[in-house]
Amino acid sequence: MKTSIGTEVPEFIEKKKGRGKLKPFEGAWTRLRKGWMDEPTVSLPTKAKMPHASKMEKDLRTAIEKANPRDGMTVSFHHHLRNGDALVNRTMDILAELGIQNITLAASSLSAVHAHLIPYLENGTITEIWTSGMRGELGKAVSAGKLAYRAVIHSHGGRARAIHTGELSIDLAVLAASAADEEGNATGCCGPSAFGSMGYAIMDARYAKQVIVVTDHIVPYPCIPISIEQTDVDYVVKVDQLGDVGEIASGTTRITKAPLDLRIARLAAQVIEHSEFMTNGFSFQVGAGGASLATAKYVHEIMKKHGIKGSFLLGGVTSYVVELMQHGLFQSVFDVQSFDAAVSSSLFSDRNHIEISSDMYANPFNCGSMVNKLDIVVLGALEVDVNFNVNVITSSEGTIMGASGGHCDTAAGTKLAVVVCPSFRSRIPTIKRKVQHVVTPGESVDVVVTERGICVNPIHPHLEDRLRTAGLPIRRIQDLHDEVDAIVGVPDAVSYNDRIVAVIEYRDGTTIDVIHEIKH
């Protein structure tokens, strides 16, 4: 069956728990319009602890053994440790040693370090994956068909929704914290492995049937601040190290010096300046990628030039974004994920730097998450097609290598979604007739900015007029596509087998696209 943007998705798909019916994507806002959802809300698990009973366990294996591990269980993790994470691999090692099979791995995202898990895909320990993204060899392994059932690629808001509705039912959440007390109150913003916000872990802690907090830094009760509350936590484990501290959070994110990224960023900032949305009190989100973050630098300059003061900054937060607040250009930062070490101290000490859950950040099935209040977001892309659909998940070779993240959430919520990308990378076009896989539908993408010009979605003629009047280099996206093809040629199409290895969920739970097994 076809989605409303023309992608082909099957009516049913093989899941661990039998055949599952897929709902095709029917529009970015279609399902939200009526104001309530038909999906159920799962109740929070009911638990009990005796007064003064200890939650401390001597090691992770003991805690896992007490958490009733069993075949077919779903185990969840957050990805705030990024590529420094050792907890996912260690937990899966223990579960494999215990002989647990047929596990659903539900990590909010997976990094290159998780290539360690590939043998567990091959031997049936892990048979299903829910995640926002997969980097490195693990993504290639899933694309090559090594997972028994399909992976589900979700957005950050979509994950919150899936947990909230019970579509993703977590049996055990194993949550890393950079500091915790013996009752399980936990934070990510202090301690030797501080990584900042624990925004993606909060839903897991709330809804999982069993919760283990793992930390390398036990603090006297009570841990302050509290990101994960003791009322949700069953067990606490102290380990020597959470992972590779250098990879967990290192230094500050620097603004790129790459001329091409800076060129794109300057154009993107000019788009923002001349849109109608950059006014006093506007809200803003940028990613940590080269051109995205550099856009913040130019927006900073424009705000100073015009004396504009913004309201809040949202999302994945870098130290540069924190500086924008510290310079008085924005009132507050709402932080679901911190990208560098320098952010942790601000989150710890600045009352205007506020940690939020993925539910508050981007869940479409509540009474309004913060993405709904965004005025402007700047997003990256691996590919954009002539209908403004964006792929941020698969490489030019068709393998899973990126992450859905908050891309489709913020694009849907904001007033102005600006996608920044080079028109081609090396010899591979970024602007394509059709993207390999759609993560964010074109109807929610307003402007695409490349080094070779700016493409405004034709559904916004008023915006195009404004930008053209301002003297910006406006192009038809079809013309830009033709030019890029003339420069680098049209790559051969990727060959896929019929088998579906991953389903790409839109934030509302519908299926926007599927990823097939790579043909070798």
Next chain:
Amino acid sequence: MLRHTKKRRSMLYIPGNNAAMIQQGGVFGADCVLLDLEDSISLAEKDAARILLKHAIPAVDFYGAEVVVRINHQDTPFGYEDLQEIVPIQPDGLRLPKIESAAEVLHVIRLIEKIEDEHHLPHDRLTVEAMIETAVGVENALEIAHSSPRVTAVAIGGQDLAADMGITLEHGIGSLEYASQRIVMAAKAAHIDVMDTVFVDIDDEDGLRASARRARHLGFTGKAAINPRQIDIINEVFSPNESEIADAIDIVSAYKRHNAAGVGVFALQGKMVDAPVVARAMRILNLADIDADTL
């Protein structure tokens, strides 16, 4: 096309053997791109660079930027070969390095025109820029600037000139003040453009801005850039500000009214406006992409 321009505020140096940079040369907003066959190309790469430019220049869209090729000096084994390959493809201009006299310019132009004749090409399309990089060249700047109508710009080559003078530029280019002024004055006398030398510290934005402001103050038309990150700053410095544009609009508008009434000199807000003032205002409008006919 992103834009069309004949302004010469910024000129981006690109090594002639770097296909990736050539391909992106036009996207950074430089008014001119200078595709180099000379100093940035090693001896072993000279042929490869020449062949690459021969094919790339007609194929790549530079989005209206002026395309200039810096060839090797005619005293080298590569200079004439550069002309033979590059003149037939007719970029917008050729930059001649280490020019020391008018005779030298005229010699190269004769070679250019011989090749143009062989290919049935006109003599009025390809422009020539003379780069002054020696003490002799500085002293002969006026005759160089006046040497041919095909010479539309001169440029100061700061690094080579400092070497020729036996000085270093570690503390700015103040020691090239005389050379800069002499070359600028020669260009002004010949009514042609004059380009300032590069600023080599690509991470020093404040230093670049100060250097560009000094060049503009001296009378340079524009400045060379060795990194695309320098272009925006150079363009900004060499562009008129809002106040200058507003004044220019007032002057040209008033001039058109008075000229229609047969008055050549008039007063505007208590200041005399005559032909030179109008000419300057017209230049500002051109830099601001404002068509005087629309006023």
